[in-house]
Amino acid sequence: MSLELRKNSKRFYARLTVNGKRKAFPLNTHYRGKPPDGLRLKNEGDAEFERSRGEALAEEKALQKEFQEGKSERQLREKVYEAMTGNEFKPVDLKDLFKIAKNFPRTKPWSPKYAEQIENRCQLFLEFLNKRHVNISYAHEVTRNMVEGFLAFYLTKTNCSAKTLDDVRVGLQGLWTVLEKKELQNGNPFRGIPKKYHITTTKEIFTPKQIEQILHEAEKDPELYQITVTSISTGMRLGDCCTLKWASVNMKKRIIFVPAVGKTQKPVAIPFFGQLEEVLKNAEEARVDEEYVFPLVRRLYARESQYFSKSFSQLLLRIGFTDDENPETSIRLTGESGGSRRRPVRSFHGLKTTWMTMALRGGVSLEDIKKICGNVDTQVILKHYFQSDAERIRSELKTAMPEALSGVASTGSEPVSTIHLLNLLDQMSADNWEFISKRMREELLKTKGNDVDTSNNDVSTTQ
Template sequence: MGLELRRDKNHNLRSKWWYGRYIINGKRHFTNLGIEVKGNAPESLRKRGDMAFECSRTLAEAKLKELVSEAHSRKTAAHHLEELYEIKAGEGIEQVPLTEMEMRWEFLPAKKPRTEQATKAQKTNIRQFREFMNERYPSVQNMSQVTRPMVLAWLTSLNERKLSGASYNVKLSVMRGLFEQLGPEAGILKNPFAGIPYRSLKTVHRQPFTEKELNAILENCDAIIRPVVLVGMCTAMRRGDCCKLKWESVDLRNGFISVKTSKTGEMAEIPLFPILRAELENRPRNSEFVFPEAEEMYRTNVHGLTWRFKKALKDAKIKNTQSDNENASVKASVKDFHSLRTTWITMALTAGVPMELVRRVTGHSTVEIVLKHYFRPKREEFRHALESSLPKALTGGIEERFDLPQAVLGIGEEMESLTPEELTKKFKALVAKVADMTDAEKEAAVLAA
């Protein structure tokens, strides 16, 4: 049993941590003790260093003794547990290596089918925990060897990285669930993640773009990202669904896109607006994907798409795209590609489009999700939408809401009975009415038509 420092060939420290080496039942162990090396380290541990160094050496020696004592106790307890288990079950306890955690998780039952995106994200969280354990506690090979102090050390490392509350909670949740479900077959006496509280959340919501900003973004997109952005603007689809859109999901004859969303697995049915329909009609069909270049980039270099959209925002001179949280290591985006989805939903609901139609387009399963995360009207637009929709008794006698499609149909029905002068007068009045409409009302008129 002894302490060690990790040095390079020039005898300089390669790590700021003390390491310990010991043997339990003939098996050698080498582990990071979690004690930081202080002061000036001598060339050899046979020599004494300064006071700060010797203090850290004393702490490391105490930690090593504690680990060895704990290892002996754990070995004895594990031996008794295995004997008891064998007597009752007639078989030995299976040990689940940390290296198998990702694979084992994938076969665990879930409340609903996991999407490819969610599976990749969760397996990444498990892998990162395994890599932390391998770096800090290399002697730990099986899940049953993971202790509460090790878990707390991992959570502390997440806090030091200044992860958002949401990211922290997701990582804690997936590891807690993994150890809970695999516990009986992995010989885990008590889930080391049990009872650890989640962090309180301060949700940062995406903000919608204005009509002027949408036009500016389109004008500054490059050839790869522009059609993807156009789809996002007109359909409220997520970026991945836009990039992976297939021709089989596009019905140009009836003017609809029908896709199963990658995140929720819900079916979304989206009408094709004229600007998007014209874009799709002019695209070549040389792949199963509508945008093969974007699909390849999403699959092989998703950061390239992120960079392109950020550049378009910058060139369009759109400001305040990130939250003002100074304590976060990475500031959350409040205006990014996903804001196109927020924009569509906000404009639709503000204009009076029924919630059921909005959910049919977005693929959301509940009203609460739409209202909580996506409905972000600005105060003036919100006020005008309410005044346009509520009875005059509540709004103070505001004139009735102008129904553009009905007005156009009305003129069409009267055309044969009107003189050219009367028809011109009615069209001028209609143009004036349209000029007074808000962007939200125009959007609603397009949807209604």
């Protein structure tokens, strides 16, 4: 144990070892009288000073005992804060925590939706503390044990996924991070808590026949039909489809310009044609809102963000999909790690996966896909969006390989893939149907009728 003095303060400081590190803690005792020359405590001061030194030594001894016995944890944290920052400790009331964090200047301000989410989770955390730890009033009093108890409580209460629990932890941790940046808090009780392990679910793609069934069934619900056609035609996410604005649609050039895709915050230009063009023309003719393309859709989505996700799941069940553990037909499956929560494998987001897969199979470059969908990371696209199938690859490899390797005699001409023909049909419109039909005829005439590849497709094509 040792005491020290500083030039700009009359306090005594105790230099103690905490967690293997030497730190100086300001004591409540101030020196009196005349200190020794140079404030060197190896020497003696006058009688009054030595009496104050004795008081400081007693306080230092008591502080050391508190550290050793783990008593008065709150007071110790206050002293650690003063030792680390050199500032007088000013406690932050937990009731002011959200307000301080929200008003903190940042490059990208919180959106109203995100702010509401953080406020709700903060309120739930405070309610938990009020019930389980009634004496806790200030931010610096919150400990890691309290945080871990809350996360366990939240998981039990909501039966949420591991990802949602991590989002809760990160959001609340950010509140204490703001206090650290404002030098109102030293340490963060949320920091160091490990992430919960969770598996990212890859959505299954829909076949051309299933897409036809989905669109046919969706026609019974005009609002669901509008955004379903928009998503499967452009690869846009549900939220972007629901909040599409006229300012982003160029009907002459047939392009949808999305200023900032929600997940990546990068502007993208998306071409449209076919059914989506018809949907947009109908919306323009019946235009009742100067801002939103689908105003009723936007209102329903704003009222309940899961409205169309639920509607789409119900649609899938009506056309033959199931809600069991059959991986071939179910819309949800239990995760590999078990548990009561089932992960969606066929959902509205599957339309985006389907669009990207068809685009990549049809020869659209990966760079163009990245520009349109805003997924900057190539590995993300290939891992979570591009869904290939073994039988189609096997068929194409047999065609590409020589007979000695494939065991299939060469026909002397390249077979025409049905997927390729379907992609051409998807591109057909009133403006280009003659060109597309001529191109399809030329490609079919290059090969014999029985060379048309119909494996793993819902449509059989013959010459």
